Structure formats: C-alpha cells, structure tokens
Amino acid sequence: MNAMRSAEFIAAQLDADAPSLTGFALGANTAARFAVHRHTCRSGLINALRTAYPSVVTAVGDAYFDALAAEFIQASPPSSPVLQEYSPAFPDFVGHFPPLAEWPWLSDVARIDWARREAFHAADADALSAAHLQSWPVETLMRASLGLHPSLYTLTSSNPAWSLWHCLQSSGQSLAEDGWRAESLQVWRIENGVHMRLLRAGDVTLRRGLADGLTLVDALQAACTLDLGFEASAALATLIGDGLIVAVTHHAQ
Amino acid sequence: MDFAHSPAIGLSFKPQHFADALTNMAAVDFFEVHAENYLGAGGEPHRQLRALGEQRPLTIHGVGLSLGGHHAPDAHHLRRLRALLQRHPPQLFSEHLAWSSHGPVYVPDLLPLAYDDASFARVAVHIDVAQNALGRRLLIENPSTYLALGEPLAEAEFLSALHQHTGCGLLLDVNNVIVSCHNHGVDARAYLQHFPFHAVAQIHLAGHSRRVLADGSELCIDDHGSATSDSVLALYAEVLARTGPRPTLIEWDNDVPAWPVLAAELARVRIAATRALTQAEAA
Numbered sequence: 440m441n442a443m444r445s446a447e448f449i450a451a452q453l454d455a456d457a458p459s460l461t462g463f464a465l466g467a468n469t470a471a472r473f474a475v476h477r478h479t480c481r482s483g484l485i486n487a488l489r490t491a492y493p494s495v496v497t498a499v500g501d502a503y504f505d506a507l508a509a510e511f512i513q514a515s516p517p518s519s520p521v522l523q524e525y526s527p528a529f530p531d532f533v534g535h536f537p538p539l540a541e542w543p544w545l546s547d548v549a550r551i552d553w554a555r556r557e558a559f560h561a562a563d564a565d566a567l568s569a570a571h572l573q574s575w576p577v578e579t580l581m582r583a584s585l586g587l588h589p590s591l592y593t594l595t596s597s598n599p600a601w602s603l604w605h606c607l608q609s610s611g612q613s614l615a616e617d618g619w620r621a622e623s624l625q626v627w628r629i630e631n632g633v634h635m636r637l638l639r640a641g642d643v644t645l646r647r648g649l650a651d652g653l654t655l656v657d658a659l660q661a662a663c664t665l666d667l668g669f670e671a672s673a674a675l676a677t678l679i680g681d682g683l684i685v686a687v688t689h690h691a692q
Numbered sequence: 693m694d695f696a697h698s699p700a701i702g703l704s705f706k707p708q709h710f711a712d713a714l715t716n717m718a719a720v721d722f723f724e725v726h727a728e729n730y731l732g733a734g735g736e737p738h739r740q741l742r743a744l745g746e747q748r749p750l751t752i753h754g755v756g757l758s759l760g761g762h763h764a765p766d767a768h769h770l771r772r773l774r775a776l777l778q779r780h781p782p783q784l785f786s787e788h789l790a791w792s793s794h795g796p797v798y799v800p801d802l803l804p805l806a807y808d809d810a811s812f813a814r815v816a817v818h819i820d821v822a823q824n825a826l827g828r829r830l831l832i833e834n835p836s837t838y839l840a841l842g843e844p845l846a847e848a849e850f851l852s853a854l855h856q857h858t859g860c861g862l863l864l865d866v867n868n869v870i871v872s873c874h875n876h877g878v879d880a881r882a883y884l885q886h887f888p889f890h891a892v893a894q895i896h897l898a899g900h901s902r903r904v905l906a907d908g909s910e911l912c913i914d915d916h917g918s919a920t921s922d923s924v925l926a927l928y929a930e931v932l933a934r935t936g937p938r939p940t941l942i943e944w945d946n947d948v949p950a951w952p953v954l955a956a957e958l959a960r961v962r963i964a965a966t967r968a969l970t971q972a973e974a975a
Contacts, residue, residue, distance in 0.1 A: 453799070467909075467913070472839050475838045475913060480801045484799075484800060517799075519766075520728045520798050522728065523731075560733060560737070563733075577824060682822065
C-alpha cells in the first residue's frame with residue numbers, strides 16, 4: 440500500500456457513509472473484511488469520547504451521542520495514540536453543532552467533564568499544610584508567589600454549568616426555576632479523587648492571578664477589586680483547605 | 693532464569709481489578725498494560741502501576757508506534773514512551789507489525805501491510821529508530837489480519853528477517869496466528885513452520901469470535917472478548933514444545949469478566965503450559 444492509499448484507507452475507515460474500500464485489489468469479501476477495520480476504528484474513537492464526556496452522553500442519550508461523536512471523529516480525528524487525551528476540541532464542536540443550538544449550556548457541561556479528565560491525569564504534588572503556611576510571617580507570605588496544584592482547573596460559564604452537571608449525575612433531578620445564573624467552579628484532585636467546588640468571581644480571579652505568577656497580595660487585591668463581596672481571609676482558608684497550595688516562592692525585595 | 697525464558701503466566705491489567713489483584717495476586721505471575729494508557733502525568737493510573745510493579749514483574753505493550761507506517765515513529769511519542777519505561781521499568785516492551793498513523797491522523801486499529809521489500813526496508817528502519825530512542829530491544833508481535841494484505845506465510849519470514857536485521861525479539865500471539873491463518877485460508881501449522889521460535893521472548897493468548905459472511909464463509913475476529921479457545925490453547929502447547937518456557941500473557945480486553953473468572957483462566961492456561969513443557973521434556 441503506497442502513501443496515498445494509506446490516506447484513503449484511513450479516510451474510508453472514519454466515514455461510515457463512504458462506500459467501502461474502492462480500487463484496492465484485496466480479494467473476496469473485501470467489504471466485509473474492511474468492515475472489521477471500520478468498526479474497530481469508529482467504535483474505538485466513539486467509546487473514547489463516551490468515556491471522556493459521560494455527562495454529555497446522559498444529556499443527549501446514547502444514540503444521539505454516538506451520531507454526534509461520529510460527526511466529530513470525521514471532522515477532528517486524533518493525531519496521537521494517547522486516546523485519554525482525545526479530545527479537548529469536543530466541547531467547542533458541541534457548542535457549534537447547529538442541531539444543539541437550543542442547548543447552549545451543553546458545551547460548558549462538556550468542559551467540566553474534560554476538566555475532570557485532565558485533573559484525574561494531572562501531575563502529583565504534595566499540598567503545603569495550613570500549619571506549614573502559618574509558620575511564615577504574614578508579610579512574607581503576602582509578598583510571595585504561590586504554586587498551585589497541577590490538577591487545578593477553573594471554569595467560568597455564563598450558564599449554570601455546575602448545577603446542570605450535578606443534575607445530570609442524578610437522573611430525574613431538574614434545575615430550580617430560579618436557578619438559572621452564571622456559575623464558575625474549580626475542578627481538582629485530592630489524593631486520587633476528583634472534586635469540584637462552586638466559586639465566586641473573586642475566587643476565580645485569585646486562582647488565575649496566582650497561576651499567572653502574581654504575588655498573593657496582588658492576586659487578592661485583584662479579586663477584591665473585581666468582586667466587592669470577596670472576603671480575602673475566607674478565600675485563602677479555602678485555598679489552603681482544598682490542598683491547592685503546593686509551593687511558596689519568595690521574591691527578593 | 694531470566695524473565696523471557698520463564699514459564700510465567702500473566703494478565704493484561706484492568707484498573708477495575710486493582711483491589712482484587714492486590715488481595716488475590718497468587719494466580720498472576722506478571723502484569724501487562726498498554727503503554728498509551730499510562731502516558732498521563734500522574735494520579736491513580738501511575739499509583740496502581742507502581743503498586744503492581746512492587747509485587748510482580750511488569751511488561752508494557754505499545755499500540756501506537758505505527759512501525760509499519762509510511763512515516764518514522766513520532767519522536768514526541770517515543771520520548772513519552774521512554775519516560776514511561778524509566779518510570780515503571782518493564783521486563784519486556786512490545787509493539788506490533790502494523791500501522792495506525794498516517795500523516796496527522798491516528799486510528800485506534802492495527803492495519804495490515806504488504807510483506808514486500810519496500811515495507812521491509814521501512815519497518816526495519818522504524819524498528820531501529822524506536823530501539824535507539826527507547827534504549828532497549830523491542831519485541832514485535834505478529835498481527836491479526838483480515839484483508840488480502842499481510843499474507844501469513846510471508847509474514848513469518850518477514851518477522852524472521854526483521855529479527856535478523858534489527859535484533860528485535862518477537863512476541864508470538866498464538867490467537868493472531870489462528871485468526872489470520874483462518875482468514876487467509878492458510879494452515880496455522882504451516883505458518884509456524886516458518887516462524888523463528890528462537891527469537892520468541894513472549895507469547896500472547898486471547899479469545900476471538902467468528903462472523904458468518906454473505907457467501908457463507910466465516911471470518912475470525914480478534915476481539916479479546918472471551919476465554920482463549922481450545923484450538924488456540926492446543927496450538928499454544930505445540931508452540932511451547934518448540935520454544936521452551938516463555939512468559940505467556942492472557943489478553944481479555946472486552947466484556948472483561950470478574951476477577952475469579954480471570955483467575956480460573958490463568959489456572960487453565962497454566963495447566964496447559966505445564967503439561968506441554970513436561971511432555972516436551974520427556975520426549
């Protein structure tokens with residue numbers, strides 16, 4: 440099989456509607472034999488997406504999800520054999536899929552699924568204990584940069600993505616009438632368990648500021664400026680309690 | 693006795709069996725995992741693999757190098773594999789005589805190649821590249837094939853030449869021999885007559901299913917979804933008589949049963965292996 444033929448082979452594998460292999464002299468029952476390869480490839484990729492996006496499966500149902508995934512795998516087949524990394528592009532695809540235009544929140548629910556996948560596989564790091572952090576003079580800590588746990592992901596949604604994600608985990612539960620609001624959240628891993636926490640705007644600013652390398656005092660200030668109800672000491676206690684601080688970097692004065 | 697000449701019976705590990713494996717490990721001599729499932733940075737998968745590796749030898753099986761492809765193995769993927777092999781040092785690392793990537797696209801399948809001079813030149817270079825990048829010897833596995841590419845009798849000689857040319861070892865998948873030979877109308881024993889048994893460092897066993905085609909003929913599907921068939925186990929006994937003791941892995945990747953069923957399957961294969969090796973010694 441030459442290079443062009445290899446490309447044709449893969450293209451025919453990914454597309455269930457394409458005719459079977461044409462122009463290949465591969466003996467009797469070529470279509471049935473090729474169907475084995477097509478099934479292995481397509482079911483492997485669709486299953487990879489089902490595993491990565493369980494809440495989307497619940498939201499749209501098995502048959503619809505498979506059809507949606509079939510469209511996606513043709514548009515964006517993987518480039519890497521590491522299928523647990525396939526695919527961060529799916530939430531955007533869901534968000535731009537015309538038949539799902541009435542469900543604008545679904546792509547954010549998919550982003551939560553993906554953040555959970557990322558957090559599950561993220562690097563290990565030991566959290567600094569409250570006792571350890573309290574051993575520093577407050578002034579010193581405030582002027583330091585804090586390294587956050589590698590599994591921490593913050594997401595912001597203009598929809599109640601966190602609430603909807605939880606509704607999808609418990610079948611039959613629906614969102615309260617007055618529950619439709621923007622929500623932000625963090626996803627992170629403690630030991631081997633992936634957790635989620637609803638955040639206020641200031642919490643998001645604090646985490647993103649620290650991730651960008653701001654000192655603690657600057658990150659807290661940014662959070663207070665953006666979010667008038669933000670309480671710095673409570674926010675810091677949550678950050679420490681969640682095991683999210685893994686390093687303290689001091690800067691020369 | 694080194695691992696590659698031992699009669700160890702191993703199991704392809706599934707994360708859902710971690711607790712069972714830890715508390716009831718007596719049935720298993722070694723564990724094998726797919727490399728591509730352990731390339732994440734950290735977390736539970738690595739914790740489990742570390743815990744298993746503390747108690748049993750590990751072997752790692754790659755499914756993504758696409759050694760039979762038109763392009764050289766991906767350098768980034770090779771670096772990740774090398775890091776994994778350093779993190780969880782396995783006794784053996786194996787890959788397939790197949791391709792799965794072309795240009796920017798990877799498909800989760802093992803695709804057939806023609807066993808001609810052009811393919812040989814390409815695959816030999818790719819194995820060299822991979823062995824150099826990983827700093828170790830690869831084992832290359834005979835694939836299961838369905839299309840009239842990858843003709844089995846040419847395959848055994850192709851693998852033999854690859855072994856001679858690159859120094860790679862071979863992983864003999866006995867189920868794949870049965871599947872491919874059936875699908876191409878070739879006698880499995882004729883295939884094995886051409887197989888370089890001295891290069892075999894590991895054996896794979898698995899279950900397959902059969903599908904009836906429109907013309908009434910049957911196609912064997914290598915689906916790893918059931919116990920090893922009696923025909924595969926009988927051929928395995930003949931192989932062991934030729935190779936001597938070799939670490940043997942049971943692959944059960946779909947419709948994965950509960951731990952006791954796997955433990956029983958391990959015992960069944962162990963009995964077959966012991967009998968075959970005892971008879972070969974007596975002969």
